[in-house]
Amino acid sequence: MxxxxxxxxxxxxxxxxxxxxxVVQRNPVNSALYLILDFFCLGGLxxxxxxxxxxxxxxxVYAGAIMVLFVFVIMLLNLGDTHKLADRLNMxxxxxxxxxxxxxxxxxxxxxxxTTRSISQQSPAAPEIGTIEYIGKVLFTKxxxxxxxxxxxxxxxxxxxxxxxxxxxxx
Amino acid sequence: xxxxxxxxxxxxxxxxxxxxxxxxxxxxxxSRPNPEKLSTYESGVPPVHNARDRFSxxxxxxxxxxxxxxxxxxxxxxxxxxxxALGLFGYIEMLLFIVILFVGYFYIWKKGALQWD
Numbered sequence: 001m002x003x004x005x006x007x008x009x010x011x012x013x014x015x016x017x018x019x020x021x022x023v024v025q026r027n028p029v030n031s032a033l034y035l036i037l038d039f040f041c042l043g044g045l046x047x048x049x050x051x052x053x054x055x056x057x058x059x060x061v062y063a064g065a066i067m068v069l070f071v072f073v074i075m076l077l078n079l080g081d082t083h084k085l086a087d088r089l090n091m092x093x094x095x096x097x098x099x100x101x102x103x104x105x106x107x108x109x110x111x112x113x114x115t116t117r118s119i120s121q122q123s124p125a126a127p128e129i130g131t132i133e134y135i136g137k138v139l140f141t142k143x144x145x146x147x148x149x150x151x152x153x154x155x156x157x158x159x160x161x162x163x164x165x166x167x168x169x170x171x
Numbered sequence: 172x173x174x175x176x177x178x179x180x181x182x183x184x185x186x187x188x189x190x191x192x193x194x195x196x197x198x199x200x201x202s203r204p205n206p207e208k209l210s211t212y213e214s215g216v217p218p219v220h221n222a223r224d225r226f227s228x229x230x231x232x233x234x235x236x237x238x239x240x241x242x243x244x245x246x247x248x249x250x251x252x253x254x255x256a257l258g259l260f261g262y263i264e265m266l267l268f269i270v271i272l273f274v275g276y277f278y279i280w281k282k283g284a285l286q287w288d
Contacts, residue, residue: 047175057245065238072231136249140261147246148264151271154239158275161235162284165228 008048015041028074032067039063051130232284243272 018038025031039062046055128134139147211218250257250265257264279285 065241068234072234075226076231132249132252136253139249140257140264151268155271155275158239162279162282165232
């Protein structure tokens with residue numbers, strides 16, 4: 001095994017382990033902590049794919065900022081009593097298992113059953129695509145319109161958050 | 172991949188030191204627990220009730236708005252790296268982006284969403 005493979009497999013094992021622990025844990029705060037571990041491992045996996053920018057942004061935005069939101073939601077929903085949550089999720093469980101199986105079959109299909117193109121091969125241009133310079137260059141030239149639209153998306157999110165959380169206007 | 176070895180080394184040493192200090196404390200430190208020591212520390216005041224209480228939406232508000240502007244800052248990095256190459260055109264693009272988000276900031280400000288009353 002090469003160094004890359006060792007890094008990939010060790011990260012993959014920890015990622016799968018922490019993902020399972022997120023679902024299995026009874027205490028939502030423990031789930032959130034495992035999710036942080038999961039995000040860090042995913043960041044490492046992005047690094048093995050030469051996507052440095054995505055890796056660091058993933059850790060900054062997801063492990064840093066989105067996790068804060070998850071913890072806030074746990075606090076706001078007041079999930080201290082974990083027993084209340086159990087025994088009401090039967091239908092959700094069935095749907096979840098069905099979707100999970102469908103996704104698994106799709107993955108198997110993509111990984112080389114009956115397809116001509118395998119996703120396990122890396123694109124020859126991959127080493128340079130992930131760098132911050134390359135992303136900046138294409139983002140501000142070729143994908144200029146999606147970038148500008150993002151600002152409207154963020155604006156809509158800001159207004160939505162304010163309207164949802166702040167009913168009365170203060171003067 | 173090999174260029175990341177220093178980063179992994181840093182993470183590894185950080186983890187290692189954390190584990191070493193915790194185990195050293197476990198081995199060497201005296202352990203004489205009593206109810207006062209085991210109770211939740213709340214700035215020296217005796218804890219009133221369970222910490223798992225409902226929190227005000229104001230905290231969530233600040234967190235959500237922080238994330239939205241955090242994403243804005245993420246877009247600034249690739250722009251800053253290519254600042255010279257993109258020139259005036261890139262500058263105007265980013266100005267447009269920031270102005271649109273500034274409208275959002277102005278809205279938050281005027282709406283008093285960051286006020287803590």
